[in-house]
Amino acid sequence: MAILNVSLRGTAASSSSSSLPSWPHLSNSVPFSLSKKPVIAKFPNTTILSPLKLRLQASFGKKTRASLSAIMATGGQEVLPPALTSTSDPPPLFDGKTRLYISYQCPYAQRAWISRNCKGLEEKIQLVSIDLQDRPAWYKEKVYPPNKVPSLEHNNEVKGESLDLIRYIDSHFEGPSLFPDDPAKREFAEELLSYTDSFNKSVFASFKEDGTEAADAAFDYIETALSKFEDGPFFLGTFSLVDIAYAPFLERFQPFSLEVKKYDITAGRPKLAAWFEEMNKNLAYKKTRRDPKELVESYKRRFLAQK
Numbered sequence: 001m002a003i004l005n006v007s008l009r010g011t012a013a014s015s016s017s018s019s020l021p022s023w024p025h026l027s028n029s030v031p032f033s034l035s036k037k038p039v040i041a042k043f044p045n046t047t048i049l050s051p052l053k054l055r056l057q058a059s060f061g062k063k064t065r066a067s068l069s070a071i072m073a074t075g076g077q078e079v080l081p082p083a084l085t086s087t088s089d090p091p092p093l094f095d096g097k098t099r100l101y102i103s104y105q106c107p108y109a110q111r112a113w114i115s116r117n118c119k120g121l122e123e124k125i126q127l128v129s130i131d132l133q134d135r136p137a138w139y140k141e142k143v144y145p146p147n148k149v150p151s152l153e154h155n156n157e158v159k160g161e162s163l164d165l166i167r168y169i170d171s172h173f174e175g176p177s178l179f180p181d182d183p184a185k186r187e188f189a190e191e192l193l194s195y196t197d198s199f200n201k202s203v204f205a206s207f208k209e210d211g212t213e214a215a216d217a218a219f220d221y222i223e224t225a226l227s228k229f230e231d232g233p234f235f236l237g238t239f240s241l242v243d244i245a246y247a248p249f250l251e252r253f254q255p256f257s258l259e260v261k262k263y264d265i266t267a268g269r270p271k272l273a274a275w276f277e278e279m280n281k282n283l284a285y286k287k288t289r290r291d292p293k294e295l296v297e298s299y300k301r302r303f304l305a306q307k
């Protein structure tokens, strides 16, 4: 087993051109192994293999990898690894591979996952799923001290924060650019990206109240934003990181509002309705989508229990 000792580079200043925080990795000596307790989540467009199937698949070696590439190239199903738990060993950290640590349930992680898929990086950036309810200690200790997902292991550093990561993935890897060159669009992109947190907060606040006033204003803002550029149905006209930043949250807000608040967020908002329609045609995004029923149930537990 290879033991890799790597020098400390603990500060953000020493990280690459980006201003993202990065964490040093100390050493790695533990082999990757599969979780004993797989979490099988439901995805309309994706398969999560059971550990047994995954082992079998690994043993098929190159041939399987080739067919996996073929599956990806044809835009078919991606085989997702099971979530790692407190009993799982870490992957062979800092071995030169690029890994995106996510939770399949996390909308922030989903942003980075969509960006990876949109750039066609399924084979270059390996997904590592973490069970947040039963988190492996090594994740905090060796990978990402803030102990949240998403994080990206790349070039012997680990970076986090979803909005920083989607920019990082876009600018540090090959694949179609997800950020426009046009200065007016770039400026609007910055405005929309900095609005995401307050947008989410307004909607979350409305979920804990009886009315929909707080959410109305937030969704109206989105409708107006979607009307600004007319060269396509997306926030900046054409598809971009802004759509990726909002999609995981809008994906949850729509079915929850409809079922629990009896509030159709697309009613009277034709641009938002068209945005959902176009987003749902995007295969890279669809592969990350959760079962809407599951999303609604999880939001019910989170918001209705507190009322």
Ligand SMILES: N[C@@H](CCC(=O)N[C@@H](CS)C(=O)NCC(=O)O)C(=O)O
Pocket: 103, 105, 106, 107, 108, 109, 132, 147, 148, 149, 150, 160, 161, 162, 163
């Ligand atoms: N601001 C962070 C938020 C990430 C975040 O809160 N992730 C959640 C899962 S959805 C998490 O890791 N929670 C674990 C914890 O807070 O201990 C980002 O945008 O990446």
